[in-house]
Amino acid sequence: MISAARILLTGASSGIGRALALALAAEGARLAVAARREGELRALAAEIGERGHPVPTVLACDLSVPGAAADLAARARDALGGIDVLVSNAGVSLVEAQADLGDDESARASFETNFWSPLALAAAVLPGMREAGSGTIVNVTSTVQAVPLPLLGYYGAAKAALAQATGSLRHELRHTPIRVLEVVPGSTDTPLRDVDRLPWRAPTRTPPPVPPESVARATVRALKSGRRRVVHPAYSLLPLELPVIGRLVAPVAARRIDTGGVLVPRR
Numbered sequence: 001m002i003s004a005a006r007i008l009l010t011g012a013s014s015g016i017g018r019a020l021a022l023a024l025a026a027e028g029a030r031l032a033v034a035a036r037r038e039g040e041l042r043a044l045a046a047e048i049g050e051r052g053h054p055v056p057t058v059l060a061c062d063l064s065v066p067g068a069a070a071d072l073a074a075r076a077r078d079a080l081g082g083i084d085v086l087v088s089n090a091g092v093s094l095v096e097a098q099a100d101l102g103d104d105e106s107a108r109a110s111f112e113t114n115f116w117s118p119l120a121l122a123a124a125v126l127p128g129m130r131e132a133g134s135g136t137i138v139n140v141t142s143t144v145q146a147v148p149l150p151l152l153g154y155y156g157a158a159k160a161a162l163a164q165a166t167g168s169l170r171h172e173l174r175h176t177p178i179r180v181l182e183v184v185p186g187s188t189d190t191p192l193r194d195v196d197r198l199p200w201r202a203p204t205r206t207p208p209p210v211p212p213e214s215v216a217r218a219t220v221r222a223l224k225s226g227r228r229r230v231v232h233p234a235y236s237l238l239p240l241e242l243p244v245i246g247r248l249v250a251p252v253a254a255r256r257i258d259t260g261g262v263l264v265p266r267r
Contacts, residue, residue: 002223003028006080008073008125010063010117011090012056013040016140016185019216020089021056022048027220031056032076032083034063035090063090063117064109073124083125085223087138088118089183094154097259107154114158119165129178136179136223139166143186143231146239146246150254170228181222182229185215186236201258207235 007024011017013035021033025048033041038060049055057079061072077083094101094110101107122137129135144152145160163182170180187207215232222230231237239246 002085002220005029005084006032006082007085007087008032008034008076008080008083008121009087009089010034010061010072010121011140012044013037016188016212016215017087017089018044019212020087020219022051023213023216023220025051025053025056028053029085030054030080032059032079033057034059034061034072034076036060036062064092064113066112066116069117069120070124073121077125077128082128082132084129084132084134085136085138086121086125087140087219088121089138089140090117091140091142091155091159095151096154097151098153101154110154111158114155115161115165118162122169126178130176134177136181137166137169138181138183138219138223139163140183140185141166143184143236143239145184146243147253148246148250150257150259179226179228181227183215183219183222184229184231184236184240186210186231186233188212188215201256207233 002024007029009017009021009024009031012021012033017035021031021044025031031048031054033044033056035041038058041058041060045056045058057076059072059075059079061068063069063072073083090113092110092113094106096106118139125135125137139162141163142155142159144156145163148156163184166180166182173180187209188211210233218230218232231240239249
């Protein structure tokens with residue numbers, strides 16, 4: 001189903017998105033790649049072309065801006081002639097205290113990228129998929145959804161909300177031929193690796209990160225097999241299926257994170 005499929009992939013300039021673009025192109029997909037950094041996207045498109053695959057369409061886009069997702073979907077649809085697979089991979093990190101930021105502009109922008117944009121993109125491409133009688137929606141979440149860590153509340157909450165919305169969308173579309181896949185990366189060696197930016201009190205052991213290429217390969221396998229969810233690496237499934245593990249791990253980790261500078265709002 002990947003060969004010759006028309007795929008819109010967000011967050012393609014680095015990390016999992018870049019690795020996924022290369023993997024999908026190798027399978028023969030026709031890509032529209034989107035991210036804020038146009039230079040990195042053009043370098044990626046050139047590399048894919050040099051490997052002998054169809055050169056992707058480059059679509060620079062800032063998904064933190066309300067309305068940008070619908071515009072991106074329209075541009076991708078025009079460029080590709082339709083969208084068979086949507087991969088909402090774009091994400092932004094925000095390592096900040098809720099007590100400091102509340103719902104300020106940066107906090108809302110992070111939710112726009114991490115939560116609202118995937119929903120808006122899905123709503124924009126679903127009419128065409130229904131008309132075509134096929135299609136796949138892929139939302140990339142995170143295992144952080146199950147481990148509430150200090151200073152990662154915005155990112156974790158957005159990914160938890162996206163995971164919930166992904167499951168709900170799957171049930172909404174159960175009587176249609178449209179598939180919904182959740183990709184749940186665990187510890188991955190990407191620029192978005194928030195755990196490395198936390199103010200640890202002392203060197204702390206965390207699960208060794210896997211390369212983004214391994215997450216991309218797992219995603220491609222899931223697309224081929226028709227799975228509804230893929231969690232990679234496999235051990236990251238534990239806090240998702242046994243939430244008590246996440247609840248036990250979180251306070252242990254929290255005690256090792258320096259939150260002394262966090263402001264406490266007055267009552």
